[in-house]
Amino acid sequence: GPMPLRIVPRRNWGRRLLIGLGGFIGLLLVALLSAYVWLNTDSGRAFVARQLRAMTFANGLKIDIGRIDGSIFGRMAIHDLALRDPRGRFFAAPDVTLDWRPLAYLGKHIDIKALAVPSAHLYRMPQFKPTPSTGPLLPDLDIDLDRLTVERLRIDPPITGKRHLVALSGSIHIAGGRAQVKADGRAIAAPGIAGGDRLALTFDAVPKANKLNIDLKLNAPGD
Numbered sequence: 001g002p003m004p005l006r007i008v009p010r011r012n013w014g015r016r017l018l019i020g021l022g023g024f025i026g027l028l029l030v031a032l033l034s035a036y037v038w039l040n041t042d043s044g045r046a047f048v049a050r051q052l053r054a055m056t057f058a059n060g061l062k063i064d065i066g067r068i069d070g071s072i073f074g075r076m077a078i079h080d081l082a083l084r085d086p087r088g089r090f091f092a093a094p095d096v097t098l099d100w101r102p103l104a105y106l107g108k109h110i111d112i113k114a115l116a117v118p119s120a121h122l123y124r125m126p127q128f129k130p131t132p133s134t135g136p137l138l139p140d141l142d143i144d145l146d147r148l149t150v151e152r153l154r155i156d157p158p159i160t161g162k163r164h165l166v167a168l169s170g171s172i173h174i175a176g177g178r179a180q181v182k183a184d185g186r187a188i189a190a191p192g193i194a195g196g197d198r199l200a201l202t203f204d205a206v207p208k209a210n211k212l213n214i215d216l217k218l219n220a221p222g223d
Contacts, residue, residue, distance in 0.1 A: 039072045048072055059128035060086040075099040085126040093120035108141040117150045124158040136177070137207045143174040162194040170201075178206045189221070196221040 038044045045068040052063050066080025076098055083091040097116040104111040148170050155164040170183035181203040189195035202215040 036073070045069070045072060045076075059131050061126075061128060064089075073102055083126070085128055087127055090124050090126045091120065091122050093117050095119075110141065110143045112145045114147040115145060115149070116147075117153075119152045119154075120150060121154045121156075122159065123156050138174055138177055138179055142176075143172060145172040147171060160194075163192060164195060165190065165193050166195075177208050178204070180204050 039048065049065045049068050052065050056062050062084040064080070064082040064084065065078055068076055068078055070076035078096040078098060079094065081093045081096050082089050095118055097114070099113040099115075101111040101113070148168065150166070150168040153166045153168065155166060157163055165188040166185060167188065168183065168185045170181065173180045181201070183199065183201045183203075185197075185199040187195035187197040197218070197220045200215075200217040202213075204213040205211065
């Protein structure tokens with residue numbers, strides 16, 4: 001007579017699922033690695049610059065960038081940087097060097113090792129759109145700017161009524177509701193330029209604990 005039909009359940013579906021999941025994760029890692037490598041090519045850096053130029057913040061701030069060289073994920077050179085408010089350009093720097101670790105932002109940490117600006121120009125104070133102010137005074141993320149250097153900042157008369165040439169250096173650290181700032185500055189005196197000022201500032205604040213410590217030294221010439 002006919003042989004009975006026996007159905008044998010497949011017992012390896014779990015193994016196949018794991019193999020498929022492993023293949024998907026592998027492809028995802030390859031895609032992420034490819035994107036990582038591509039962002040450090042000329043076309044990848046150009047893509048980042050285009051994305052930044054297309055952004056407009058809620059207060060009206062826009063960032064213009066001409067070109068990016070170096071590593072997007074490490075030390076890079078930004079050329080032809082300009083900041084704009086709704087009225088137009090108020091700040092420009094031909095070259096800026098940024099050494100940072102952008103992937104630290106995944107852990108709510110802005111990690112900047114060094115920000116160097118050989119020369120810059122401040123045309124006027126920005127006028128941003130009003131935005132609602134909510135939440136704590138300090139941001140809910142850690143911010144480290146280990147070394148800031150501005151070798152020469154031109155300041156135009158619309159700000160103080162006179163021209164200035166300023167040099168700045170310092171650092172910023174914000175973590176756990178505490179802000180620590182160190183800054184040194186000097187205004188260079190030259191024909192047609194008001195200067196001679198020197199500034200040394202150490203600032204340490206914990207707003208939630210109502211703590212504020214300031215050590216300020218300022219030497220300024222007459223007038």
